[in-house]
Amino acid sequence: MPIDRRLISHFDWTVLALAIGLVCLGVLTIYSATYSITEHRASGLAMKQFYWFLFGFGVMVAAATLDYHHIDNIAYPLYGVTLVLLTVVYFTGHSGGGSQRWIHLGFFTLQPSEVAKLAIVLALTKFLQYDEPPGGYRLQDLWAPFLLVGPLAVLTLIQPDLGTAIILVVVFFSLILMGGLRVRSFLYLAAAGVAFMPIAYHFLKPYQRNRIWTFLNPDLDPLGAGYHVIQSKIAVGSGRLLGKGFLNGTQNRLDFLPAQHTDFIFAVFAEEWGLIGCLILLALYFALMIAGLRVVARAKDRIGALLAFGVVAIFFWQVVINVAMVTGLMPVVGIPLPLLSYGGSSMVTMMVAVGLLINVSMRRFTF
Amino acid sequence: MITLSSQKEVPPEFRRRTQLLVAAVCAIFLLLGIRLLFLQVIDGERYTYLSENNRIRLKKVPGTRGMVFDRRGQLMVDSRPSFDLLFVPEDAREPEQILGRLARYIGRPEQDLLKLYKEDQYRAPFEEVVLGKDVDWRTVVAVESHQLDLPGVSLRTRPRRNYLESGMAAHLVGYLGEIGPRQLKTQKVNGYTMGDEIGQSGLERRWEEFLRGQSGGQQVEVDALGRRVRVLHEVEDVPGYNVVLTLDRDVQHAAQEAMQGKDGAIVALDVHTGAVLAMVSAPAFDPNVFARGVTGEEWRGYMNDRAHPMNNRAIQGQYPPGSTFKIVLSVAALEEGAIQADTRLGCAGSMPFGNRVFHDWKKEGHGSVDLHRGIVESCDVYFYQVGSRLGVDKIAKWARALGLGEKTGIDLDDEKPGLIPDSEWKQRRFHQPWFPGETPSIAIGQGYVTVTPLQMATMVATVANGGTLYRPWFVRKVESLDGAVLREYGPQQVRSIAFKEGTLDQVRSALADVVATPAGTGGAARSQIVKIAGKTGTAQVTEMKGGMVKSENLTYLARDHAWFVSYAPAENPEIAVAVIVEHGGHGGSAAAPLAKKVIETYLETKGEKPPAEKQPAAGKQLARVQGDADAD
Numbered sequence: 001m002p003i004d005r006r007l008i009s010h011f012d013w014t015v016l017a018l019a020i021g022l023v024c025l026g027v028l029t030i031y032s033a034t035y036s037i038t039e040h041r042a043s044g045l046a047m048k049q050f051y052w053f054l055f056g057f058g059v060m061v062a063a064a065t066l067d068y069h070h071i072d073n074i075a076y077p078l079y080g081v082t083l084v085l086l087t088v089v090y091f092t093g094h095s096g097g098g099s100q101r102w103i104h105l106g107f108f109t110l111q112p113s114e115v116a117k118l119a120i121v122l123a124l125t126k127f128l129q130y131d132e133p134p135g136g137y138r139l140q141d142l143w144a145p146f147l148l149v150g151p152l153a154v155l156t157l158i159q160p161d162l163g164t165a166i167i168l169v170v171v172f173f174s175l176i177l178m179g180g181l182r183v184r185s186f187l188y189l190a191a192a193g194v195a196f197m198p199i200a201y202h203f204l205k206p207y208q209r210n211r212i213w214t215f216l217n218p219d220l221d222p223l224g225a226g227y228h229v230i231q232s233k234i235a236v237g238s239g240r241l242l243g244k245g246f247l248n249g250t251q252n253r254l255d256f257l258p259a260q261h262t263d264f265i266f267a268v269f270a271e272e273w274g275l276i277g278c279l280i281l282l283a284l285y286f287a288l289m290i291a292g293l294r295v296v297a298r299a300k301d302r303i304g305a306l307l308a309f310g311v312v313a314i315f316f317w318q319v320v321i322n323v324a325m326v327t328g329l330m331p332v333v334g335i336p337l338p339l340l341s342y343g344g345s346s347m348v349t350m351m352v353a354v355g356l357l358i359n360v361s362m363r364r365f366t367f
Numbered sequence: 368m369i370t371l372s373s374q375k376e377v378p379p380e381f382r383r384r385t386q387l388l389v390a391a392v393c394a395i396f397l398l399l400g401i402r403l404l405f406l407q408v409i410d411g412e413r414y415t416y417l418s419e420n421n422r423i424r425l426k427k428v429p430g431t432r433g434m435v436f437d438r439r440g441q442l443m444v445d446s447r448p449s450f451d452l453l454f455v456p457e458d459a460r461e462p463e464q465i466l467g468r469l470a471r472y473i474g475r476p477e478q479d480l481l482k483l484y485k486e487d488q489y490r491a492p493f494e495e496v497v498l499g500k501d502v503d504w505r506t507v508v509a510v511e512s513h514q515l516d517l518p519g520v521s522l523r524t525r526p527r528r529n530y531l532e533s534g535m536a537a538h539l540v541g542y543l544g545e546i547g548p549r550q551l552k553t554q555k556v557n558g559y560t561m562g563d564e565i566g567q568s569g570l571e572r573r574w575e576e577f578l579r580g581q582s583g584g585q586q587v588e589v590d591a592l593g594r595r596v597r598v599l600h601e602v603e604d605v606p607g608y609n610v611v612l613t614l615d616r617d618v619q620h621a622a623q624e625a626m627q628g629k630d631g632a633i634v635a636l637d638v639h640t641g642a643v644l645a646m647v648s649a650p651a652f653d654p655n656v657f658a659r660g661v662t663g664e665e666w667r668g669y670m671n672d673r674a675h676p677m678n679n680r681a682i683q684g685q686y687p688p689g690s691t692f693k694i695v696l697s698v699a700a701l702e703e704g705a706i707q708a709d710t711r712l713g714c715a716g717s718m719p720f721g722n723r724v725f726h727d728w729k730k731e732g733h734g735s736v737d738l739h740r741g742i743v744e745s746c747d748v749y750f751y752q753v754g755s756r757l758g759v760d761k762i763a764k765w766a767r768a769l770g771l772g773e774k775t776g777i778d779l780d781d782e783k784p785g786l787i788p789d790s791e792w793k794q795r796r797f798h799q800p801w802f803p804g805e806t807p808s809i810a811i812g813q814g815y816v817t818v819t820p821l822q823m824a825t826m827v828a829t830v831a832n833g834g835t836l837y838r839p840w841f842v843r844k845v846e847s848l849d850g851a852v853l854r855e856y857g858p859q860q861v862r863s864i865a866f867k868e869g870t871l872d873q874v875r876s877a878l879a880d881v882v883a884t885p886a887g888t889g890g891a892a893r894s895q896i897v898k899i900a901g902k903t904g905t906a907q908v909t910e911m912k913g914g915m916v917k918s919e920n921l922t923y924l925a926r927d928h929a930w931f932v933s934y935a936p937a938e939n940p941e942i943a944v945a946v947i948v949e950h951g952g953h954g955g956s957a958a959a960p961l962a963k964k965v966i967e968t969y970l971e972t973k974g975e976k977p978p979a980e981k982q983p984a985a986g987k988q989l990a991r992v993q994g995d996a997d998a999d
Contacts, residue, residue: 131378162686178384181532216464227425237414251418282396282403289392297377297385304378312388320395327402349957 541569641837754810
């Protein structure tokens with residue numbers, strides 16, 4: 001396929017620059033989070049994360065280059081592969097931190113629930129690409145998407161990975177709303193969801209229930225989740241306006257924080273860079289969302305707009321839920337901060353997402 | 368360019384939705400910003416104070432492990448409080464100086480402490496260095512009284528497993544050890560963390576989930592020197608459940624004493640249930656050594672010991688049964704009709720078979736022998752002939768029916784099955800047919816035949832109780848501190864064999880006379896207080912070409928194994944005992960007296976109430992539970 005010169009001239013440098021900026025902050029913070037004061041050096045994780053970024057960058061370029069209209073062909077096969085991977089994880093998965101989320105692939109361990117986020121966006125985009133029915137979709141028009149998302153969400157939930165399951169579900173609802181679900185149908189669904197909550201609660205693992213209760217009252221589990229929330233808030237709060245400075249976060253240094261370099265990386269960042277740093281970081285994410293929504297608004301066709309929107313939804317919900325969790329606004333659920341948290345599968349998935357956004361953006365003038 | 372039918376224009380309503388979305392994103396990010404403002408600026412001072420002046424730490428308090436009692440409620444294993452000496456270098460301004468001071472106070476070489484501190488350089492910050500486990504009172508008092516001079520030094524109380532009498536039935540009870548990295552991976556889900564103890568073998572391992580109890584912990588506020596300011600929150604630890612065994616402490620004690628200084632095993636079973644009354648494997652290890660943390664040197668010592676003290680000979684030792692196997696032969700021959708009880712066969716001291724000559728232990732021979740005399744005097748030539756009449760496959764059939772050649776299924780790890788050969792096995796293993804010339808060896812429990820002491824005990828118990836084979840078991844119940852029963856276990860029948868009338872009577876009367884009559888080989892087991900029935904066995908370790916050599920004249924490792932399998936009382940059996948003394952020589956002289964001692968102890972103590980003073984720890988914990996109940 002000859003590369004159209006207009007594609008290069010319309011390349012979305014803003015999105016790319018924002019993504020790279022976030023990754024840089026992430027690598028720095030991982031360095032700090034894994035720095036050992038007794039050894040006076042960091043573990044190799046920051047470097048590893050950087051290599052993952054390089055790999056992710058390559059995949060991103062590929063994801064940006066291949067015309068996004070091909071997702072019509074790719075979406076369902078990708079969905080199938082993800083479903084198989086999640087099933088494999090359920091039976092043979094490599095466990096870590098009390099749940100089975102990984103598959104060993106020789107040189108690295110793959111976390112299929114990360115891939116599931118993309119699979120859902122692609123499958124739904126494919127399904128919703130045609131014109132909405134007049135007045136919008138009714139629930140019975142959307143049985144197929146529900147059927148697609150259900151197994152992925154359930155398989156993720158029973159790993160157990162409540163955080164990713166929540167992301168899958170909210171991204172799904174965001175997409176069908178954007179795709180034209182009737183508002184009235186959505187309200188029915190929301191009401192049903194509220195009614196369903198006690199039943200869902202019944203199926204949660206004890207530790208997940210504990211987290212909900214400890215969120216409501218942190219004193220209930222002072223040695224477990226309550227401790228994490230308290231320590232995380234202390235870390236964020238003690239950063240104050242200007243922060244304690246790079247490598248100077250005591251909460252982080254003294255190992256008071258749980259999952260410092262993964263789910264709680266925002267706490268490490270907040271402690272060292274203070275409110276100013278946090279606002280800059282949030283501004284970067286905000287700019288990425290707005291740039292993404294601009295891609296949605298300017299997309300050439302419906303399928304492109306939905307694809308870009310799906311990517312924005314993944315980013316948006318992960319950022320919001322993660323920051324809300326770390327600052328004590330929400331119960332502790334394991335959700336990584338996109339492009340910042342340590343993790344190969346997460347990094348590559350998010351870079352592919354960025355690639356898809358660029359893909360839609362630069363094809364807005366092609367015919 | 369690709370053209371696809373699905374290229375729909377972006378509908379105008381998408382524009383409107385996007386505008387709404389931009390507004391929503393703005394609002395939510397504003398909310399996050401405000402939250403950060405509150406945390407970092409408005410409450411920032413408070414959180415800074417919390418992060419700098421006060422440090423909140425977690426202290427884990429492991430739950431006290433459940434106790435182990437014998438069948439009459441006598442304590443066998445409990446836990447006692449102990450102190451570990453800890454040091455957090457980050458809390459001491461000059462760690463080396465503090466350690467020097469500590470060394471003087473507690474009278475330990477300074478070098479030792481410094482070495483431990485230096486060795487642990489790669490620990491996480493603020494993690495304690497363990498300077499001593501289970502330290503003595505002098506150290507505790509010294510540290511407590513000089514607390515102010517010793518910043519960073521602290522004591523941690525933790526329950527320590529205490530196996531009474533240096534470990535009774537050590538192999539059956541097993542031992543505890545710190546959880547290893549691989550175990551931690553699989554056990555993390557069950558709430559184990561680094562440094563936790565977990566049952567590594569035997570009862571401690573199989574009943575881990577009941578015994579372990581639940582760890583508690585404290586969220587402690589400490590000051591800049593790491594000293595506790597106050598306890599913010601506390602989660603009470605919960606002690607584990609107690610386990611009541613079928614073992615009898617007195618019988619176990621007697622069996623262990625009898626085995627003192629010897630290698631071998633003793634198993635005593637309740638004839639009517641298969642419950643284990645005593646299980647000894649000698650030499651044994653001291654599980655207390657593992658409870659306080661085994662040193663590399665001690666571990667290597669156990670591993671390299673030629674006598675393999677870690678092996679449980681009662682279930683893992685596979686020995687040729689020798690003449691004790693004649694019990695199986697007698698049962699098989701009567702059942703298969705190969706002989707009648709009064710069938711007389713001649714013994715001239717040896718029997719030629721093919722191009723080999725099979726010797727009797729008595730050179731001059733026994734003359735004309737029937738089954739009764741064959742057993743009582745353990746005539747080899749008689750049983751060579753019985754074996755040849757039966758053939759190997761019928762011998763194997765009855766040996767297996769009596770539980771030999773397969774694992775008994777006792778709830779212990781790594782049990783061995785022993786081996787009962789037959790022609791099919793020979794074909795499979797060596798691709799050769801069975802030669803009739805091999806059968807006479809099998810008939811006297813030599814050749815390929817091997818058994819474990821536990822199997823021999825179940826075998827003789829089956830003969831004694833009239834033909835019911837039980838799976839051996841040793842845990843009667845699991846109960847909570849207040850006596851509520853969580854699990855109860857009972858006898859499990861493996862199979863019941865319907866013997867012909869008379870078969871067992873013939874064999875049992877002969878087994879009684881082995882001990883009771885002057886001609887019998889088991890006279891050494893004759894007791895003043897009870898009639899014991901049994902069979903001696905002397906299992907050859909090395910084959911002696913050209914006849915018999917007196918065992919005493921051989922080097923230790925070439926000497927025969929001495930067996931005695933027995934039950935008592937002879938008329939109305941209650942207890943079955945199998946004894947093997949490795950390289951002990953003759954079963955009659957080396958093994959029979961041990962069985963007698965075990966049986967006598969059982970009968971002397973079975974009616975007695977247990978002495979009351981043996982449960983101090985139980986009383987203490989019970990009191991605590993009641994205290995909790997009062998508080999509610």
